[in-house]
Amino acid sequence: MKINNTVLFIIKRLLKMLFTIWVVTTIIFFLIRLMPSNPVDRYVEEQMVQYGLSAEEARAKASFLFSMDLDKSMLEQYITYLGQVIRLDFGDSLLSPGVPVMAIIAERLPWTLFTVGFGLLLSFIIGISAGAILAYRRDKWYEPVVSGIASFLSSIPDFLIAIFLLILFGVVAWGGGNPILPIELLRGNYSMDVTPGFNFAFIKDAIMHGFLPIMTYTVSQVGIWVLLMKGSTISTLSADYVTLAKVRGIKPRRILSAYVGRNALLPISTEFAMRLGFIIGGSLIIEQLFVYQGIGLELLKATSGQDYPLMQGIFLIMTIAIVISSFLAEIFYAVLDPRIKAKEGN
């Protein structure tokens, strides 16, 4: 019975996940194929007017470029398109002909995941430690100060934090010398003179190049973890089992780790997976600021260059990342907290 409930829950969530991806795919198809003055029609027209191609030639060229058969009915085109998306085949990029969209995504996505993941993890570790300490030391003078800073940091936009960091590390010459980081040399993902691979020079270089984006994600996320963890710990501290543990004479350190910490962390940890997905979507501006060659910068390039296959591929991948991470968060939470399943099961 118990297993049944869990399986039912997971199947329900899985269906919702697939439904979401289908909706987004359909929206994209609609935009590219059916909107008035959509890119396919525009391309055909352009070829006919500018290069004097016949309507058939232009359509054949467009069919090849967008990997759609324009002679088929709209429904058939839509079904073929869905089939391609399922196989993660988005065709070739328009700006760099012959390069599959998936190849570009596969090259860029790891860098975004690296900086976003690293930054998020760092902010999570710092934030929950600080939050737990603050919950314990509510009578100290620094509690309102740290909480104030946390609420300040959690509300300012991440790209403004990026600008501050850039000025702080890359522009201001502290004590009359050079700025701390040579930002002009830190564009891109790694320097030309290192060979990518598992060697020390490359890893060190990659971390140096990713330093400012990672710092940005850390600083912009840390505040929210502090506030969440503080609130969660305070409410756990007043729980009956904690009082009982104190009465039983269990050492405070052990109460902190085994009784309070673990239970306070539970509701927060699911936030982690959720945020991972959303920050990938928000990486656009940060990567543009630091000229970091991740998936966000690639989306901007694709948009300004009207590279529709690349654009739809990246947008869909971003959505899938968000959907999967919120799916994982829900499953994770349900496994840890049986009450959720019980509520959803009926």
Add this chain to the structure above:
Amino acid sequence: MDQHEQVFQTISQSSKWKKILHQVRYAIFHDVSGFLGFLILSVILILTLIAPVVFPLDTVSNVGAILQPPSSQHLLGTDHLGRDIWAQIANGGKDLLIMAIITATLGIFLGVMLGAFSAIVGGKLDEVLLLLADVWLSIPRLPLLVVLSAFITLNSMIFAVLLAILSWAGLYRTIRSEVLSLKERAFIEVSFMQNLSTSHIVFKEIAPNLIGFIAINYTLLMKAAIYAQVGLVFLGILPLEQNWGVMINQAWTQGVIYSPDSILYILAPTIMICLLIVSLVWIGKSLEDVFNPSLRK
């Protein structure tokens, strides 16, 4: 209306105003961050109102005074065309605020309508709307706006409306659950039992209890609108008008960041946007304390 009723009415009116006045005073003065929030926002509003008259923008460029550091003549220095930066700062908040107010008003209207409707009607329709909202929430907002910009020519006005429509799902969900919990409360149950009309229940019984909730979400929506607007202006997707986001964009594309002398050109609008957003967040939190007494310390 007879005499007694009139007296009764007057008393209840005056005590209602007293209550509102009391709530306003509490919202502004009960803690430091809330007070700072109201203070900062008032200063920005006053500056925005007087700026066109007191600190008019330089309309012509002055090639002789490009990227100057602060001086008595130019409080914050000059930009890449020799125009005064302080005047741009003073005038740069208006468009952002107007845009944010349009987005927030429209967005709240949409969210309340859909949320209340869905919670009261219930049934299959409620389920479908909830599923759609879930789906909608997992579409990344900023990338969607960037992708849309390839298909639609955006200007601030279209963008404000678009943003309000795009943010329906989050508000719909919170307002729906708020109305659902209100529905469980005794006074609403009684009005259902009395067979009062749905419109009476929505507008006379439920809506007044949502005011606080709406006020809080209004500030949050304004914050989100400013974030999105400034972000897209920075990316060069929205057309350049006169606001702080545009100043950041200009300063950035002019490479100001690499010349420490004129760093104020990029720093000043950045700080202004931070102040505006933080003041909105703090006001929202302070309003939450007023309308959600259970959260008071």
